[in-house]
Amino acid sequence: MAMAALSLKGTGIGATVWRETTRNDLQMNRKLVENSDIHNERGRTLDPLPNFMETVVSHGNKDALRYMRQVRVVVAKLHQTWRELNDEIRTMNRVRASYERMLDHTRKDLVINRESSFVRDTRAQREKVHDSADDMIFAERVHLTNVKKSMEDHLKRVQERITELDEAREFVNICIKERSQVLELINGSLFAVRSGRVDASGKRSSSPAPPATPSAAPLSAMTIEAERAIQFAAEVRQRSMQERKPAKSNLAEAEKLVSAARRAVNDGLAGKVAETVKLNEQLTYGIAENRHAINRAQRWYDTSERAFGAAEGPESTYLLQTREKLERPILRTFQKHPGNQLPEAQLMIQARDNLRRSLDNTVRSVESMWLTQQSLIENAREKSGAADADSSAVRLRRRKANHRWVVSAPQLARVDTL
Numbered sequence: 001m002a003m004a005a006l007s008l009k010g011t012g013i014g015a016t017v018w019r020e021t022t023r024n025d026l027q028m029n030r031k032l033v034e035n036s037d038i039h040n041e042r043g044r045t046l047d048p049l050p051n052f053m054e055t056v057v058s059h060g061n062k063d064a065l066r067y068m069r070q071v072r073v074v075v076a077k078l079h080q081t082w083r084e085l086n087d088e089i090r091t092m093n094r095v096r097a098s099y100e101r102m103l104d105h106t107r108k109d110l111v112i113n114r115e116s117s118f119v120r121d122t123r124a125q126r127e128k129v130h131d132s133a134d135d136m137i138f139a140e141r142v143h144l145t146n147v148k149k150s151m152e153d154h155l156k157r158v159q160e161r162i163t164e165l166d167e168a169r170e171f172v173n174i175c176i177k178e179r180s181q182v183l184e185l186i187n188g189s190l191f192a193v194r195s196g197r198v199d200a201s202g203k204r205s206s207s208p209a210p211p212a213t214p215s216a217a218p219l220s221a222m223t224i225e226a227e228r229a230i231q232f233a234a235e236v237r238q239r240s241m242q243e244r245k246p247a248k249s250n251l252a253e254a255e256k257l258v259s260a261a262r263r264a265v266n267d268g269l270a271g272k273v274a275e276t277v278k279l280n281e282q283l284t285y286g287i288a289e290n291r292h293a294i295n296r297a298q299r300w301y302d303t304s305e306r307a308f309g310a311a312e313g314p315e316s317t318y319l320l321q322t323r324e325k326l327e328r329p330i331l332r333t334f335q336k337h338p339g340n341q342l343p344e345a346q347l348m349i350q351a352r353d354n355l356r357r358s359l360d361n362t363v364r365s366v367e368s369m370w371l372t373q374q375s376l377i378e379n380a381r382e383k384s385g386a387a388d389a390d391s392s393a394v395r396l397r398r399r400k401a402n403h404r405w406v407v408s409a410p411q412l413a414r415v416d417t418l
Contacts, residue, residue, distance in 0.1 A: 065186070067182070067221060068182050068185070068186045069186070070214045070221035071179050071182050071221045072183055072186060073213060073214065073221070074179055074221050074222050075176060075179050075180055075183065077213055077230065078172055078175055078176045078179065078226060078229070078230070079176065081172050081229070081233045081234075082169060082173060082176065084233070084237060085165055085169040085172065085236075085237065086169065088165055088237050089162060091244065092158060092161055092162050092165065092244060095158055095244045095247045096155065096158045096162065098247065099151055099154050099155040099158060099247070099251070100155060102251055102254055102255070103151040104403070104407075105258070105403045106144055106148045106151060106254075106258065107416075108407055109140075109258060109262065109403075110141065110144045110148065110415045111407055111411045111415055112397055112400050112401075113137060113141050113144060114141075114411075114414065114415075115396060116137055116265070116269075116393040116396065119389055119392050119393040120133075120134075120137075120389055120390065120393055123382070123385060123386045123389045124385060124386065126379070126382055127276075127382055127383070132272075133265075133268045133269055133272045133390070136261075136264050136268040136269075137265055139261065140261040140262065140264070140265050143257055143258065143261045144258065147254045147257060150250070151254065154247070154250060157243055158247075161236070161239060161240040161243050161244075162240075164236045164240070165237070168229070168236045169233075171229045171232060171233075172229045172230070172233055174229075175223075175225055175226045175229045178225075179221075179223075179226060262397070262401070266394060266397055266398070269390050269394045269397075270394055272390050273390045273394065276383050276386050276387040276390065277387050280383040280387060283379055283380040283383060284380060286376055287373060287376045287380065290369055290372055290373045290376060291373065293369055294366055294369045294370065294373065297362055297365055297366045297369065298366060300362055301359060301362040301363065301366065304358050304359050304362060307355055308352065308355040308359060
């Protein structure tokens with residue numbers, strides 16, 4: 001019995017399975033405690049702190065604000081591009097207005113040119129001989145037609161540039177609206193950003209400098225569309241500037257050409273009026289001389305007619321006096337000797353014939369002078385009418401030279417066909 005008790009003391013009383021179960025539970029507990037301690041240590045390092053939500057929210061707000069500030073820089077760049085486009089459109093509209101004004105004046109000058117030709121066509125047929133004034137009017141029409149076509153071409157190109165600028169401005173405006181959607185909770189004033197007082201991160205700078213524009217990326221502050229809009233606006237502005245650079249010189253050259261042609265035509269018509277008036281004065285003097293010559297010839301005719309009547313003598317021999325007869329006593333006594341003959345009868349007949357021829361010549365001369373006088377009077381009347389027509393053309397051109405009048409539709413249609 002004692003031996004049995006000793007052996008039981010060394011091996012334990014409980015069952016082995018029972019003890020192993022307990023030992024296993026204890027070992028598992030130790031491992032769990034160790035793992036828990038290790039997890040706690042790791043948690044102290046890796047697990048979020050109680051203010052993790054506030055930290056995440058703060059970082060998220062910072063990222064959002066940084067993105068918004070970057071977008072604000074992009075929007076500022078887009079606004080600057082929009083203003084540049086708007087200024088360029090305003091400038092191009094002034095250029096277009098200048099071209100339209102010049103084109104309108106050129107069309108009116110063409111109307112004046114045609115009306116000048118119509119007024120000169122009212123002259124008599126004798127006065128319609130082609131002269132230098134006609135050449136000047138034709139040359140003016142050619143110059144005005146060339147200037148009109150040139151202004152139309154320039155105006156067409158300027159209108160195309162304005163259309164491109166308007167499309168670029170609309171494109172930029174769409175990008176501004178799309179980019180400005182995230183700027184509702186941020187300061188909308190872009191002056192500080194544009195002047196460089198605030199950079200894209202929101203910090204104020206002591207040395208103002210323009211902020212750097214973010215690089216383009218599909219999901220960045222500077223999208224591909226925004227970058228394309230800025231580049232397209234720059235290209236359109238460059239083309240527009242190249243188009244309006246020569247506008248001032250083109251307008252000045254066209255105005256110089258038109259003014260020179262207008263001045264040449266006015267001076268030519270004025271010179272033609274002066275020349276016509278001078279010829280008309282000479283015709284008036286010629287008419288007076290002709291009339292004076294007719295009066296002298298008429299007086300000579302009357303004198304010759306009285307002399308012819310005296311040379312013919314009386315109608316009856318009973319009216320002859322003794323001293324007028326060919327058989328007067330002195331002649332009868334003189335002719336008693338042979339060969340004593342006087343040619344009184346032949347001389348009187350010859351004198352009468354000469355007077356008759358003189359009268360006929362005087363009549364023909366008077367008739368010729370009367371016909372010449374009528375021709376001179378007609379010529380003077382036509383010269384006066386031609387001078388009035390040319391003077392009317394000059395007054396018409398000077399009256400309408402300020403272009404403050406409206407062109408009618410038929411006149412405009414005739415001008416546009418040139």
